[in-house]
Amino acid sequence: MDGLKRVITTMALCLTAVFAYSQVWTAQDSLHLKKLLESDQELHLNMDAVKSIDFGSAVGGEKLDDA
Secondary structure, three states, rough: OHHHHHHHHHHHHHHHHHHHHHHHOOOHHHHHHHHHHHHOOOOOHHHHHHOOOOOOOHHHHOOOOOO
């Protein structure tokens, strides 16, 4: 049973590290975003992803319509 706890703990720690690492915003990401925003290129947003974002409903914000 002790071995099973060790395996589960190790897996949990590895998953936590993966999730934490995937959320890192680097200087290179910032430069890429800056170039995109400064260009004349049209940006296409994934509206399903945008609709899933909570834009502050906890402070009285409104959700996006399906328009």
